[in-house]
Amino acid sequence: MRIKAGLERIPGGMMVVPLLLAATLNTFAPNLLRIGNFTEALFVNGAGTLIALFLLATGAQINVKSFGVSVGKGATLLGIKWIVGAAVGLIAYLFAGDNGLWLGLAPIAIIAAMTNSNGGLFVALVGQYGNKEDRASYSLLALNDGPFLTMVALSIFGAMGFVDGMFSIQSFIAVLLPILVGMVLGNLDEEMRVFLDQGSSMLIPFFAFALGMGIDFGAIVAGGLTGILLGVMTVLFTGTAGYFVFKAFKWNPIVGAAEGSTAGNAVATPAAIAAANASFSQYAELATVQVAASTVTTAILLPLFIAFLVKRLEKKGYAFKQGNVIKVDS
Template sequence: MDILGKVNKVPGGIMVVPMLITAVINTFAPGALKIGGPVTGAFSGYGAMAFIGALLFTAGSQAKYSDLRLICSRGGVLVVVRLLVAYIGSWLTIKFFGLDGFCGVSAMAITILLANCNPGVYMGLMQSYGDNVDKAAMGIINLIAVPATPLVILGIADGTGFDYMSAVSTLVPFTLGLVLANADEKIRKMFSTATPVVLMFVGACLGASINMKAIANVGVAEVILIAIHVFVFLPIMIAADKIILRRPGYAAVAATCLGGFAVVAPRFIGESLPQYAPYVETVTAQMAVVLVVSIIVYPYITKWIVSKFGSGAQPAQPAAK
């Protein structure tokens, strides 16, 4: 039974398939993932950050000092463009429509939609389509995966500061892997095959926070948010990747997928900025819908971009005769 072969036929399948499995379990039998012990630690949202830390370490272990410029440029451009678009979108919404926004889409929803990313999906897709620089760029991209990012964008007018510890907590495991592997090549080789294993658990943990029933709650506001994300924001990200970085665009698509912290961000923002508290419940439900759609759709968009413009992955070598 070729289970792994079938999983690998799904774009980013080594991460996406476990995520969908635990999402289904969480939707119909959530208690099964919360029985405690190793099950809860390895297959629920409680273990997500630990496995993401391990993923950052393995990403760093496969990077070389000579690649750092490329890593920072590829990841940095995608992060800067994303933050710039998120700020412009947030500012325009507030300026012309106020905090309530339009058609049920609030300024909070727009900001979270544009400022959040999914490093797990990104890494899963780079495992299939990216090169070592793309994979290591996760250390940069992960900087904006935290709920603090949309909070800072929304709170600029209120003088809200940047959460430096979020950045430090991302860079420490990545840097540790980078330094150790460059000091000892045997460490690099030891972790060279670790990424798929860690990705499987990252996917399982992230999926345990997803409720698939959110799809049934699609309304006008959710359709607008999905349309903005796919038909407005995504083309901007692809254009930045192709025009600025001269790359095929697959990494930009993978880095645009909405992340699980988008569902956490509304409450985080509401507790820090009281003026946004009335929107917390509505935006949380909206982000859940967009998240489910994103993790299903974006891997296939990435695969389509690869089929049109190519990827960074090395082609398989023909077997020796």
């Protein structure tokens, strides 16, 4: 049975198939793999550890002379994500009805969902289609974790002020450190760089499966059509913006599109904002289920959107070689 070849025929298959399989299990038989010990540690709770190891292996492939490229790409991704999310959120505020909603969506749900990206999903997609600098760009993109950037947008709109304690430099360093450790090892020893490179691709389907075990399709039902709409908007607006900005910079546009998702931790953002400013409390519950639905929707839709973009590039005569998009015909 040619499992690997079959997965590789599906765009993003090494990530998409394990993720959807795990999400299906988690929705309909959530306790099947939650039996403790090694099984649960690997297949349910292993995403964080496996992604950290993937980032370390990726960091080992980075030459210190090219690290600035990764920082530039990460800053660009971070900026695109925030600008698009804040802009759509502002439109929602300007055109909201008497009930404070726009298209049935709470503006804080829009900002929370669109400014916060799923790091695991980004790493999985870029691990398949990007190069080592693209993967390392996540070290800066991780700054959008949590409610901080959502609150920055709201403060600019005059809706609320800055709130202390919403951004942790310690959390940012904790994301960056595995990459830096890998960089040190790879730059000190070429053999260590080669050794770590051999295992990086192998990790993708395993942490994708563990990510899927955190997805419950029931969140789509709870969030309703408005939550699904928010997920679709997040993929199309932020993903498309990332695609064209990266294309303009002559970088791999698939990497730009790969940040078009909503992170699971964004679900907690509306409650955090409501706790900081009581004026948002009436929208917190609705915003929470809408963001949760967006999280699940983007986890399913973004890989399909990436597959569409890959096919589109291939039809135009481009190919992916070592994480770079190269024109193969005249």
